[in-house]
Amino acid sequence: MRSLLSIREEEGTVMKNPGLHDGPSCPAPAPIGDGVRLGHGSGGRLSARLFRERFLPAFDNEHLQKAEDGALLQVGGAEVVVSTDSFVVSPLEFPGGNIGDLAVNGTVNDLAMMGATPRFLTAGFILEEGLPFPILDRILAAMSSAAREAGVVVAAGDTKVVEVGKADGLFINTTGVGTVERGVRPSPLRIRPGDAVLLSGPMGCHGIAILAARGELAMEVELESDTAPLHELVDSLLDQLGSAVHALRDPTRGGVASALNEMAVTSRTEIVLRDDALPVPPAVEGACELLGLDPLYVANEGILVAIVSPDRTDDALAVLRRHPLGRGAVQVGMVTGDHPGLVTLRTSLGGHRVVDLLSGDQLPRIC
Amino acid sequence: MRSLLSIREEEGTVMKNPGLHDGPSCPAPAPIGDGVRLGHGSGGRLSARLFRERFLPAFDNEHLQKAEDGALLQVGGAEVVVSTDSFVVSPLEFPGGNIGDLAVNGTVNDLAMMGATPRFLTAGFILEEGLPFPILDRILAAMSSAAREAGVVVAAGDTKVVEVGKADGLFINTTGVGTVERGVRPSPLRIRPGDAVLLSGPMGCHGIAILAARGELAMEVELESDTAPLHELVDSLLDQLGSAVHALRDPTRGGVASALNEMAVTSRTEIVLRDDALPVPPAVEGACELLGLDPLYVANEGILVAIVSPDRTDDALAVLRRHPLGRGAVQVGMVTGDHPGLVTLRTSLGGHRVVDLLSGDQLPRIC
Numbered sequence: 001m002r003s004l005l006s007i008r009e010e011e012g013t014v015m016k017n018p019g020l021h022d023g024p025s026c027p028a029p030a031p032i033g034d035g036v037r038l039g040h041g042s043g044g045r046l047s048a049r050l051f052r053e054r055f056l057p058a059f060d061n062e063h064l065q066k067a068e069d070g071a072l073l074q075v076g077g078a079e080v081v082v083s084t085d086s087f088v089v090s091p092l093e094f095p096g097g098n099i100g101d102l103a104v105n106g107t108v109n110d111l112a113m114m115g116a117t118p119r120f121l122t123a124g125f126i127l128e129e130g131l132p133f134p135i136l137d138r139i140l141a142a143m144s145s146a147a148r149e150a151g152v153v154v155a156a157g158d159t160k161v162v163e164v165g166k167a168d169g170l171f172i173n174t175t176g177v178g179t180v181e182r183g184v185r186p187s188p189l190r191i192r193p194g195d196a197v198l199l200s201g202p203m204g205c206h207g208i209a210i211l212a213a214r215g216e217l218a219m220e221v222e223l224e225s226d227t228a229p230l231h232e233l234v235d236s237l238l239d240q241l242g243s244a245v246h247a248l249r250d251p252t253r254g255g256v257a258s259a260l261n262e263m264a265v266t267s268r269t270e271i272v273l274r275d276d277a278l279p280v281p282p283a284v285e286g287a288c289e290l291l292g293l294d295p296l297y298v299a300n301e302g303i304l305v306a307i308v309s310p311d312r313t314d315d316a317l318a319v320l321r322r323h324p325l326g327r328g329a330v331q332v333g334m335v336t337g338d339h340p341g342l343v344t345l346r347t348s349l350g351g352h353r354v355v356d357l358l359s360g361d362q363l364p365r366i367c
Numbered sequence: 368m369r370s371l372l373s374i375r376e377e378e379g380t381v382m383k384n385p386g387l388h389d390g391p392s393c394p395a396p397a398p399i400g401d402g403v404r405l406g407h408g409s410g411g412r413l414s415a416r417l418f419r420e421r422f423l424p425a426f427d428n429e430h431l432q433k434a435e436d437g438a439l440l441q442v443g444g445a446e447v448v449v450s451t452d453s454f455v456v457s458p459l460e461f462p463g464g465n466i467g468d469l470a471v472n473g474t475v476n477d478l479a480m481m482g483a484t485p486r487f488l489t490a491g492f493i494l495e496e497g498l499p500f501p502i503l504d505r506i507l508a509a510m511s512s513a514a515r516e517a518g519v520v521v522a523a524g525d526t527k528v529v530e531v532g533k534a535d536g537l538f539i540n541t542t543g544v545g546t547v548e549r550g551v552r553p554s555p556l557r558i559r560p561g562d563a564v565l566l567s568g569p570m571g572c573h574g575i576a577i578l579a580a581r582g583e584l585a586m587e588v589e590l591e592s593d594t595a596p597l598h599e600l601v602d603s604l605l606d607q608l609g610s611a612v613h614a615l616r617d618p619t620r621g622g623v624a625s626a627l628n629e630m631a632v633t634s635r636t637e638i639v640l641r642d643d644a645l646p647v648p649p650a651v652e653g654a655c656e657l658l659g660l661d662p663l664y665v666a667n668e669g670i671l672v673a674i675v676s677p678d679r680t681d682d683a684l685a686v687l688r689r690h691p692l693g694r695g696a697v698q699v700g701m702v703t704g705d706h707p708g709l710v711t712l713r714t715s716l717g718g719h720r721v722v723d724l725l726s727g728d729q730l731p732r733i734c
Contacts, residue, residue, distance in 0.1 A: 035498055037497075059521040077444065078443030080544070082542075126455060143425065364530070
């Protein structure tokens with residue numbers, strides 16, 4: 001039997017999301033050529049291929065095969081979750097945050113989505129010669145404050161410096177270690193037909209805030225990145241609903257669409273979204289219309305997707321809404337068994353379309 | 368009481384290593400200006416100041432204060448060592464290895480020096496658009512093979528892509544998780560006057576191999592990087608000598624001199640080296656003479672410094688020499704209580720000089 005992933009790629013020519021590709025014929029993604037392209041960093045189809053064709057064969061093991069936000073390890077008799085993420089966002093500072101709190105929150109959230117309690121971070125800095133100290137200091141202060149807020153200790157670090165023009169100001173890698181305190185861990189493998197698909201807040205704020213900070217919007221937007229640590233939201237959900245929380249994911253690079261696609265493939269279910277339920281703030285909608293972007297693919301750094309048992313939908317929404325970061329929680333769709341591995345969108349007019357992985361990037365260097 | 372570190376800096380004008388600084392008056396290091404300089408990545412004095420003045424205050428905690436190769440953490444009831452390192456070596460490939468095996472071995476060795484058994488690695492890749500796949504594939508193959516050799520699993524990874532000219536081919540962060548299996552861990556705090564200072568093999572091979580690969584030597588050198596995983600060497604030492612192994616360090620960036628300086632400061636002892644005992648291969652010596660470098664500051668990636676109880680010196684040397692990576696093991700000096708925090712070198716003619724931390728870099732981008 002062919003894997004779902006390969007089925008989807010072969011059928012890619014008919015499944016594309018109109019309006020998001022270069023031409024009306026929606027060609028299949030170009031074969032990977034001789035080198036790395038920007039799209040390989042998109043979190044979309046090219047990223048998946050790069051991982052599957054080059055990284056996975058090199059490091060073949062059960063942890064990487066799961067393609068989760070982190071790895072669950074048995075270390076010295078303890079269950080530990082480890083997750084790593086490099087941050088290359090441009091610009092380094094933007095409304096609502098900077099690369100520092102983004103790097104802390106990003107890894108804290110990856111641990112939380114695995115059902116782990118974030119404990120420790122390591123931080124690796126690659127500094128470009130000439131980076132002004134006031135900028136570095138603001139970034140370190142933001143990291144420190146984000147770490148305090150998330151209750152994690154930055155326990156080990158490393159700095160390297162490269163010549164002017166050999167990096168872009170500053171790149172940060174954060175790697176997180178969390179502990180598993182609960183018996184049942186959320187995992188895409190626990191998603192079942194019938195489950196409710198919830199989103200904890202409005203979509204697209206981070207990506208559009210970055211675009212605005214780059215000066216790429218011809219309009220003024222009053223929008224901040226939503227970067228925030230989601231561990232408390234996850235804690236509340238797991239404390240109140242336990243194993244009724246089937247899967248969690250923070251829809252960062254590649255947006256809600258890419259996160260849901262990964263979950264649909266892993267769980268071999270279809271995820272059906274309702275167009276009129278998607279929480280898109282007016283500023284995000286306006287910017288997306290202007291630039292021809294789809295908010296479903298715009299990065300978020302402070303919301304989560306929760307897939308929960310249908311009989312607990314209202315409880316889950318109530319728990320989310322009690323937390324400041326979950327006030328805007330809504331149900332955006334449901335899980336079916338109809339088209340395993342697909343994400344589809346039903347419009348209020350009764351139409352529906354496939355919400356596929358993009359080939360490359362809508363927005364490079366967003367995190 | 369002032370800390371040893373501050374005493375050393377204030378007295379810096381008289382303690383410098385002649386021939387390694389700009390002028391005969393050996394000025395104190397320039398105050399840190401408005402931004403990052405290449406020297407901040409040297410592993411020397413500027414690196415230490417950057418860490419102490421900016422990173423340590425931001426993330427103040429007991430783990431970072433120890434300034435060891437990694438952090439010893441209590442995670443879920445287990446003792447775990449975590450270490451992180453970013454690799455920015457230029458060129459990406461060089462005689463004896465590439466950035467891939469360097470990144471694996473580097474973190475494996477940092478864990479081993481903490482007395483931990485390396486178990487898992489995470490790998491974060493920052494790829495420059497246009498990096499040819501054949502190069503990436505060779506690097507991944509080298510990582511994979513190094514991980515297998517060291518018995519570690521690459522359990523989680525991340526890739527980001529930045530535009531042409533925004534990185535230099537490829538940067539890799541590896542973060543390692545190891546377990547502590549033994550009751551007594553080597554630590555610079557356990558160094559005592561009288562201890563023997565051993566080196567497991569020849570000095571300077573990695574740094575000079577990188578210079579040769581850059582075409583910066585006007586001579587031909589037959590030299591390969593010594594990049595290698597040192598965990599077996601450490602295992603043998605700890606198995607055979609137990610708590611008589613007081614401290615271990617891999618003298619990478621900044622070379623043997625910088626590693627010993629850190630150990631002397633932490634242990635508040637003096638480390639006295641014997642000039643005629645230093646194992647400098649002819650090719651390293653020739654290249655260093657040509658370029659005005661001191662082999663004591665040239666990076667190594669496959670040797671370790673072991674500081675052991677004096678009554679076990681011969682046993683330790685015998686254990687090291689039984690392993691292929693320790694065949695060239697020698698005693699290079701001893702520990703005294705005379706000048707706490709200093710490393711000094713006795714020459715065969717009876718002279719002696721302080722082997723200080725360099726201010727900045729002999730060789731940037733060496734690892």
